[in-house]
Amino acid sequence: MVVVVGCLRKPGRGSSTLTYRLPTKLSVTAGSTIPGTDIRYERMTKDGARVIIEGQPALKRSGDSLDWSGSPLDGVEVDLKLRVAWVTEDELHLLGTAKVVIAEASPRTEPIVTSSPIKYVGPVAYSVGKEAAIPGSPLTYEGETAEGARLGGMEEYPYRKTGDSILWEGTLRDHVYARLDVRVLQFDNKGLRVGGLVTLWIGS
Helix, strand or coil: CCCCECCCECCCCCCEEEEEEEEEEEEEECCCECCCCCCEEEEEECCEEEEEECCEEEEECCCCEEEEEEEEECCEEEEEEEEEEEECCCEEEEEEEEEEEEEEECCEECCCCCCCCCEEEEEEEEEEECCCECCCCCCEEEEEECCEEEEECCCCCCEECCCCEEEEEEEEECCEEEEEEEEEEEECCCEEEEEEEEEEEECC
C-alpha cells in the first residue's frame, strides 16, 4: 500500500535521516489527546465529534480531515494526515497516513521499550546494494553465497534464502525504538530486496 523511504547507509558513514510514510489507524478515547499531539477528543455530539485543536473547539464528522504536524520528541518530526472514520461516545476513530522523519538516526541493536502510546506500524520495501545497510537497521548485505544472502551485523546465523525472515529490534536514536520484520524477496551478488513491516515507538 505505502512504501517507506529510508536512507541507504554505507557501513561506517555514521548517522543519517530516516523517513517513513506509514498508513495509520488511531482510536482516541473521549477526554484524551491523539498520542504525541495537542488535539483532544472531548465528546460525541448529535452532529459529530467535538475536538479541541490549538485550544479552539471544532466539530468533525465522518470523512472530515484532522491533520497535525510537529515534533513529539527531539530529533523526530511527525506529519499526520488523518480522516474521521467513525465516532462513538467512547472513542474517535481515525484513518490516514503518518510521515515520520528521524534525524541523525544511528541504529543500535539493543532491547526496546514498547510502552509509548506514540506507535506507528506499516509496510516497508527496500532494495539494498552490496555492502549497504538495510535502512533503519545496522544490518548490511554482504553478498550472495552458496548458503544464501549473507547479512552483516547479525547476532545469529547470517544467511538467508529467498522467502526467509529477518527480524531486528533496537534503537534509531535516544527514545526511538524500532522492530523490523521483513522477508527476503530476491537477491544476487549486486543487491538484496526485502519487504515486510516496521513498528516504531517514539518516547518511553
